[in-house]
Amino acid sequence: MIEISHLSKHYGSEKVLHDITLKIDKNEIFAIVGHSGAGKSTLLRCINGLEKYDEGYLKVLGTEIGKMSEEELRYLRKDIGMIFQHFSLLEQKSVYQNIALPMQLWGYSKNDIDKKIDELLGFVGLKSKKHSYPKLLSGGEKQRVAIARALTLEPKILLSDEATSALDPKTTLSILELLKTINKTLGITIVLVTHEMSVVKTAASRALLLESGRIIGLGEIESLFLKPDERMRKFLGEEDILPDHGVNIRLYFPSTISDKAIVTAMARELDMDFGIVWGRLEKLGDKVVGSLVINVSESQAPSVTEYLNKKTKIVWEVL
Ligand SMILES: Nc1ncnc2c1ncn2[C@@H]1O[C@H](COP(=O)(O)OP(=O)(O)O)[C@@H](O)[C@H]1O
Ligand SMILES: [Mg+2]
Incomplete structure:
Protein backbone atom coordinates (compact mmCIF):
# COMPACT_ATOMS: atom_id res chain seq x y z
CA MET A 1 0.00 0.00 0.00
CA ILE A 2 2.80 2.37 1.01
CA GLU A 3 6.37 1.45 0.23
CA ILE A 4 9.23 3.63 1.41
CA SER A 5 12.79 2.80 0.48
CA HIS A 6 15.99 4.51 1.64
CA LEU A 7 14.17 7.81 1.87
CA SER A 8 16.09 10.91 2.95
CA LYS A 9 15.06 14.52 3.21
CA HIS A 10 16.76 17.82 4.02
CA TYR A 11 15.44 21.21 5.00
CA GLY A 12 18.26 23.38 3.72
CA SER A 13 21.41 21.83 5.08
CA GLU A 14 19.60 20.00 7.91
CA LYS A 15 18.88 16.35 7.24
CA VAL A 16 15.54 15.57 8.86
CA LEU A 17 14.89 12.05 7.50
CA HIS A 18 17.72 9.51 7.27
CA ASP A 19 17.46 6.38 5.15
CA ILE A 20 13.88 5.43 6.00
CA THR A 21 12.77 2.04 4.68
CA LEU A 22 9.41 0.46 5.51
CA LYS A 23 6.23 -0.97 4.09
CA ILE A 24 2.74 -0.28 5.30
CA ASP A 25 0.25 -2.97 4.36
CA LYS A 26 -3.29 -2.64 3.16
CA ASN A 27 -5.80 -2.57 6.02
CA GLU A 28 -3.39 -2.06 8.87
CA ILE A 29 -3.22 0.65 11.49
CA PHE A 30 0.39 1.69 11.45
CA ALA A 31 1.85 4.14 13.97
CA ILE A 32 4.74 6.54 13.48
CA VAL A 33 5.97 7.44 16.94
CA GLY A 34 8.57 9.85 18.21
CA HIS A 35 9.28 12.92 20.25
CA SER A 36 8.59 16.40 18.94
CA GLY A 37 10.91 17.27 16.06
CA ALA A 38 11.66 13.63 15.19
CA GLY A 39 10.39 14.05 11.64
CA LYS A 40 6.98 12.37 11.94
CA SER A 41 4.94 15.09 10.24
CA THR A 42 7.56 15.48 7.54
CA LEU A 43 7.37 11.77 6.76
CA LEU A 44 3.58 11.92 6.71
CA ARG A 45 3.62 14.88 4.33
CA CYS A 46 6.00 13.00 2.06
CA ILE A 47 3.38 10.24 1.85
CA ASN A 48 0.74 12.53 0.39
CA GLY A 49 3.17 14.48 -1.74
CA LEU A 50 3.00 17.75 0.22
CA GLU A 51 6.76 17.49 0.80
CA LYS A 52 9.44 16.43 -1.65
CA TYR A 53 12.18 14.00 -0.65
CA ASP A 54 15.80 14.00 -1.81
CA GLU A 55 16.87 10.38 -1.95
CA GLY A 56 15.22 6.97 -2.14
CA TYR A 57 11.66 6.44 -3.23
CA LEU A 58 8.16 6.45 -1.82
CA LYS A 59 5.36 4.57 -3.54
CA VAL A 60 1.73 4.94 -2.62
CA LEU A 61 -0.80 2.55 -4.18
CA GLY A 62 1.92 1.41 -6.56
CA THR A 63 3.03 4.78 -7.90
CA GLU A 64 6.14 6.72 -6.95
CA ILE A 65 5.18 10.06 -5.46
CA GLY A 66 8.39 11.83 -6.50
CA LYS A 67 7.66 11.22 -10.17
CA MET A 68 4.07 12.45 -10.17
CA SER A 69 2.88 15.71 -11.69
CA GLU A 70 0.82 18.15 -9.60
CA GLU A 71 -2.30 16.98 -11.43
CA GLU A 72 -1.54 13.32 -10.68
CA LEU A 73 -0.89 14.25 -7.05
CA ARG A 74 -4.24 15.98 -6.88
CA TYR A 75 -5.92 12.72 -7.90
CA LEU A 76 -3.78 10.69 -5.53
CA ARG A 77 -4.81 12.93 -2.64
CA LYS A 78 -8.42 11.94 -3.28
CA ASP A 79 -7.35 8.51 -2.09
CA ILE A 80 -5.60 9.89 1.01
CA GLY A 81 -7.67 11.57 3.72
CA MET A 82 -5.94 13.52 6.46
CA ILE A 83 -6.80 14.69 9.96
CA PHE A 84 -4.82 16.98 12.28
CA GLN A 85 -4.30 17.87 15.91
CA HIS A 86 -6.22 21.14 15.66
CA PHE A 87 -8.96 19.80 13.38
CA SER A 88 -8.53 22.48 10.67
CA LEU A 89 -12.24 23.30 10.48
CA LEU A 90 -13.48 26.58 9.04
CA GLU A 91 -15.03 28.44 11.95
CA GLN A 92 -17.42 30.49 9.80
CA LYS A 93 -18.89 27.41 8.19
CA SER A 94 -21.33 24.92 9.66
CA VAL A 95 -20.62 21.23 10.17
CA TYR A 96 -22.50 20.52 6.94
CA GLN A 97 -20.52 23.13 5.00
CA ASN A 98 -17.19 21.95 6.38
CA ILE A 99 -17.84 18.36 5.41
CA ALA A 100 -19.24 19.36 2.00
CA LEU A 101 -16.08 21.26 0.96
CA PRO A 102 -13.98 18.49 -0.61
CA MET A 103 -17.00 17.18 -2.53
CA GLN A 104 -17.84 20.68 -3.80
CA LEU A 105 -14.25 21.11 -4.99
CA TRP A 106 -14.57 17.87 -6.95
CA GLY A 107 -17.91 18.93 -8.44
CA TYR A 108 -20.27 16.49 -6.73
CA SER A 109 -24.00 17.19 -7.13
CA LYS A 110 -25.93 18.68 -4.21
CA ASN A 111 -27.92 15.50 -4.02
CA ASP A 112 -24.84 13.29 -3.71
CA ILE A 113 -23.30 15.67 -1.18
CA ASP A 114 -26.42 15.61 1.02
CA LYS A 115 -26.62 11.85 0.91
CA LYS A 116 -22.95 11.41 1.75
CA ILE A 117 -23.07 13.91 4.61
CA ASP A 118 -26.06 12.22 6.23
CA GLU A 119 -24.37 8.86 5.92
CA LEU A 120 -21.07 10.14 7.39
CA LEU A 121 -22.69 12.09 10.21
CA GLY A 122 -24.49 8.90 11.19
CA PHE A 123 -21.20 7.03 11.04
CA VAL A 124 -19.33 9.46 13.31
CA GLY A 125 -22.33 9.91 15.62
CA LEU A 126 -23.05 13.59 14.97
CA LYS A 127 -26.39 13.60 13.16
CA SER A 128 -27.86 16.22 15.48
CA LYS A 129 -24.97 18.65 14.89
CA LYS A 130 -25.40 18.98 11.14
CA HIS A 131 -26.13 22.72 11.26
CA SER A 132 -23.99 23.61 14.29
CA TYR A 133 -20.88 25.75 14.04
CA PRO A 134 -17.44 24.50 15.19
CA LYS A 135 -17.17 26.92 18.11
CA LEU A 136 -20.15 25.23 19.76
CA LEU A 137 -18.61 21.77 19.51
CA SER A 138 -16.31 19.96 21.94
CA GLY A 139 -12.82 18.91 20.83
CA GLY A 140 -13.93 15.35 20.28
CA GLU A 141 -16.92 16.48 18.20
CA LYS A 142 -14.70 18.74 16.10
CA GLN A 143 -12.39 15.83 15.39
CA ARG A 144 -15.41 13.72 14.38
CA VAL A 145 -16.40 16.42 11.89
CA ALA A 146 -12.84 16.47 10.56
CA ILE A 147 -12.90 12.69 10.25
CA ALA A 148 -16.22 12.82 8.35
CA ARG A 149 -14.70 15.43 6.03
CA ALA A 150 -11.63 13.24 5.48
CA LEU A 151 -13.87 10.34 4.46
CA THR A 152 -16.04 12.18 1.92
CA LEU A 153 -14.01 11.21 -1.14
CA GLU A 154 -13.86 7.58 0.00
CA PRO A 155 -10.10 7.44 0.54
CA LYS A 156 -8.13 4.21 0.71
CA ILE A 157 -5.69 5.67 3.23
CA LEU A 158 -6.25 7.94 6.23
CA LEU A 159 -3.30 9.91 7.61
CA SER A 160 -3.67 11.14 11.16
CA ASP A 161 -1.18 13.71 12.45
CA GLU A 162 -1.51 13.83 16.25
CA ALA A 163 -5.30 13.74 15.87
CA THR A 164 -5.84 12.98 19.55
CA SER A 165 -3.08 15.15 21.03
CA ALA A 166 -5.40 18.03 21.90
CA LEU A 167 -8.01 15.77 23.49
CA ASP A 168 -8.49 14.47 27.03
CA PRO A 169 -7.80 10.75 27.67
CA LYS A 170 -11.44 9.65 27.52
CA THR A 171 -12.14 11.52 24.29
CA THR A 172 -8.85 10.20 22.89
CA LEU A 173 -10.07 6.66 23.48
CA SER A 174 -13.39 7.32 21.77
CA ILE A 175 -11.66 8.80 18.72
CA LEU A 176 -9.25 5.85 18.58
CA GLU A 177 -12.25 3.51 18.73
CA LEU A 178 -13.77 5.40 15.81
CA LEU A 179 -10.53 5.08 13.84
CA LYS A 180 -10.46 1.35 14.53
CA THR A 181 -14.04 1.06 13.29
CA ILE A 182 -13.14 2.99 10.15
CA ASN A 183 -10.23 0.63 9.59
CA LYS A 184 -12.34 -2.48 10.12
CA THR A 185 -15.64 -1.64 8.49
CA LEU A 186 -14.47 0.59 5.64
CA GLY A 187 -11.18 -1.25 5.09
CA ILE A 188 -9.19 1.98 5.17
CA THR A 189 -5.46 1.78 5.91
CA ILE A 190 -4.56 4.20 8.70
CA VAL A 191 -1.20 5.83 9.38
CA LEU A 192 -1.20 7.30 12.85
CA VAL A 193 1.42 9.87 13.83
CA THR A 194 1.69 10.36 17.57
CA HIS A 195 4.09 11.15 20.38
CA GLU A 196 1.94 9.20 22.85
CA MET A 197 2.78 5.57 23.55
CA SER A 198 -0.71 4.97 24.95
CA VAL A 199 -2.17 5.79 21.53
CA VAL A 200 0.15 3.31 19.85
CA LYS A 201 -0.70 0.59 22.34
CA THR A 202 -4.42 1.14 22.03
CA ALA A 203 -4.80 1.40 18.30
CA ALA A 204 -1.88 0.23 16.19
CA SER A 205 -0.79 -3.21 15.05
CA ARG A 206 2.70 -2.14 13.96
CA ALA A 207 4.83 0.90 14.63
CA LEU A 208 7.87 2.80 13.50
CA LEU A 209 9.89 4.66 16.10
CA LEU A 210 11.62 7.75 14.87
CA GLU A 211 14.36 9.64 16.66
CA SER A 212 16.07 12.61 15.01
CA GLY A 213 14.87 11.39 11.63
CA ARG A 214 16.24 7.88 12.09
CA ILE A 215 14.44 4.59 12.59
CA ILE A 216 15.17 3.23 16.05
CA GLY A 217 12.46 0.59 16.09
CA LEU A 218 10.10 -1.04 13.63
CA GLY A 219 7.78 -3.96 14.07
CA GLU A 220 4.74 -5.52 15.66
CA ILE A 221 3.55 -3.65 18.73
CA GLU A 222 3.69 -6.72 20.88
CA SER A 223 7.34 -7.43 20.17
CA LEU A 224 8.33 -3.75 20.37
CA PHE A 225 6.92 -3.45 23.86
CA LEU A 226 7.58 -6.94 25.10
CA LYS A 227 11.22 -7.09 24.20
CA PRO A 228 12.35 -3.51 23.84
CA ASP A 229 15.98 -3.12 22.92
CA GLU A 230 18.15 -0.57 24.69
CA ARG A 231 17.22 2.39 22.49
CA MET A 232 13.55 1.57 22.78
CA ARG A 233 13.82 1.31 26.55
CA LYS A 234 15.49 4.69 26.69
CA PHE A 235 12.78 6.06 24.45
CA LEU A 236 10.13 4.72 26.79
CA GLY A 237 11.97 6.31 29.68
CA GLU A 238 12.67 3.00 31.35
CA GLU A 239 15.89 2.61 33.23
N1 LIG B 1 9.06 23.67 6.71
C1 LIG B 1 10.17 23.43 7.42
N2 LIG B 1 11.32 24.12 7.18
C2 LIG B 1 12.45 23.86 7.85
N3 LIG B 1 12.55 22.95 8.82
C3 LIG B 1 11.46 22.23 9.12
C4 LIG B 1 10.21 22.44 8.45
N4 LIG B 1 9.29 21.58 8.95
C5 LIG B 1 9.92 20.87 9.90
N5 LIG B 1 11.22 21.26 10.01
C6 LIG B 1 12.23 20.67 10.92
O1 LIG B 1 12.31 19.29 10.61
C7 LIG B 1 12.42 18.51 11.79
C8 LIG B 1 11.28 17.53 11.85
O2 LIG B 1 10.05 18.23 12.02
P1 LIG B 1 8.62 17.51 12.07
O3 LIG B 1 8.52 16.58 10.92
O4 LIG B 1 7.60 18.57 12.17
O5 LIG B 1 8.73 16.68 13.42
P2 LIG B 1 7.57 16.04 14.31
O6 LIG B 1 6.31 16.01 13.52
O7 LIG B 1 8.09 14.68 14.64
O8 LIG B 1 7.46 16.87 15.54
C9 LIG B 1 12.46 19.50 12.94
O9 LIG B 1 13.81 19.74 13.26
C10 LIG B 1 11.82 20.75 12.37
O10 LIG B 1 12.33 21.87 12.99
MG1 LIG C 1 4.49 16.87 13.94
Missing part, protein backbone atom coordinates in the same frame (compact mmCIF):
# COMPACT_ATOMS: atom_id res chain seq x y z
CA ASP A 240 15.98 -0.74 34.94
CA ILE A 241 17.38 -0.73 38.43
CA LEU A 242 18.56 -4.23 39.19
CA PRO A 243 20.03 -5.98 42.21
CA ASP A 244 23.80 -6.36 41.86
CA HIS A 245 23.87 -9.84 43.40
CA GLY A 246 22.68 -13.13 41.96
CA VAL A 247 21.26 -13.46 38.47
CA ASN A 248 18.49 -11.26 37.09
CA ILE A 249 16.24 -12.99 34.60
CA ARG A 250 13.65 -11.18 32.59
CA LEU A 251 10.62 -13.19 31.52
CA TYR A 252 8.38 -12.12 28.68
CA PHE A 253 4.80 -13.24 28.70
CA PRO A 254 3.12 -13.19 25.33
CA SER A 255 -0.59 -12.41 25.36
CA THR A 256 -1.53 -16.08 25.25
CA ILE A 257 0.01 -16.92 28.61
CA SER A 258 0.22 -13.67 30.55
CA ASP A 259 -2.57 -14.60 32.89
CA LYS A 260 -1.17 -17.96 33.91
CA ALA A 261 0.57 -18.29 37.22
CA ILE A 262 3.77 -19.62 35.76
CA VAL A 263 6.17 -18.11 38.24
CA THR A 264 4.40 -19.39 41.33
CA ALA A 265 4.08 -22.83 39.73
CA MET A 266 7.81 -22.77 38.99
CA ALA A 267 8.64 -21.77 42.57
CA ARG A 268 6.53 -24.62 43.89
CA GLU A 269 7.83 -27.25 41.50
CA LEU A 270 11.48 -26.30 41.95
CA ASP A 271 10.94 -25.68 45.64
CA MET A 272 12.77 -22.35 45.42
CA ASP A 273 12.23 -18.77 46.43
CA PHE A 274 12.70 -15.99 43.88
CA GLY A 275 13.17 -12.32 44.39
CA ILE A 276 10.65 -10.45 42.29
CA VAL A 277 12.47 -7.32 41.08
CA TRP A 278 9.70 -5.77 39.08
CA GLY A 279 6.94 -6.69 36.72
CA ARG A 280 4.13 -5.22 34.76
CA LEU A 281 1.24 -6.06 32.54
CA GLU A 282 0.30 -3.94 29.58
CA LYS A 283 -2.72 -3.77 27.38
CA LEU A 284 -1.81 -3.76 23.70
CA GLY A 285 -5.04 -3.41 21.76
CA ASP A 286 -7.18 -6.31 22.96
CA LYS A 287 -4.23 -8.30 24.24
CA VAL A 288 -2.50 -8.28 27.58
CA VAL A 289 1.23 -8.82 27.66
CA GLY A 290 3.65 -8.74 30.52
CA SER A 291 7.22 -8.86 31.61
CA LEU A 292 8.69 -9.78 34.92
CA VAL A 293 12.23 -9.62 36.28
CA ILE A 294 13.17 -12.20 38.89
CA ASN A 295 16.38 -12.48 40.88
CA VAL A 296 17.83 -15.89 41.71
CA SER A 297 21.13 -17.02 43.18
CA GLU A 298 23.98 -18.13 40.91
CA SER A 299 23.41 -21.75 41.92
CA GLN A 300 19.65 -21.63 41.24
CA ALA A 301 19.95 -20.04 37.81
CA PRO A 302 20.62 -23.21 35.74
CA SER A 303 17.58 -25.06 37.05
CA VAL A 304 15.37 -22.02 36.53
CA THR A 305 16.41 -21.56 32.90
CA GLU A 306 16.09 -25.29 32.30
CA TYR A 307 12.57 -25.21 33.75
CA LEU A 308 11.65 -22.23 31.59
CA ASN A 309 12.93 -23.95 28.46
CA LYS A 310 11.41 -27.33 29.12
CA LYS A 311 8.13 -26.58 30.80
CA THR A 312 7.04 -23.21 29.47
CA LYS A 313 6.91 -21.20 26.27
CA ILE A 314 8.17 -18.11 28.05
CA VAL A 315 10.87 -16.06 26.33
CA TRP A 316 13.59 -15.07 28.80
CA GLU A 317 16.91 -13.33 28.95
CA VAL A 318 19.56 -12.86 31.58
CA LEU A 319 20.07 -9.17 32.28
